[in-house]
Amino acid sequence: MTRKGPSPLVTSLLVTALILSSQLAPRVEAVCDASRLLPCLPAFGSPYVQPTAECCGRLKEQQPCLCDFMKDPRYRKYVDSPRAKEILQTCQIPYPRC
Numbered sequence: 001m002t003r004k005g006p007s008p009l010v011t012s013l014l015v016t017a018l019i020l021s022s023q024l025a026p027r028v029e030a031v032c033d034a035s036r037l038l039p040c041l042p043a044f045g046s047p048y049v050q051p052t053a054e055c056c057g058r059l060k061e062q063q064p065c066l067c068d069f070m071k072d073p074r075y076r077k078y079v080d081s082p083r084a085k086e087i088l089q090t091c092q093i094p095y096p097r098c
Helices: 008-024 034-045 053-071 073-079 082-090
Strands: none
Touching (some): 034 053, 034 073, 034 082, 053 073, 053 082
């Protein structure tokens, strides 16, 4: 009986290489930019407007920055509000614990 496909040694070497390369890949940090959240402004401004998919995507992108935004008086009223909690819940993003 002949074997078809890669040998177990080749397979294990490939798996090991994939694991090592994923651990060595540089991690990309979010660049905190509140202007990236502009698509969310209508939702923050009215309880009758649901966040768009673009808004949710931007919130997920800026999620590591939310605590910094809460500390900034320019953005605090938006990010640290009952409406923000509703929007984050709708977007399935946990409310930050700062």
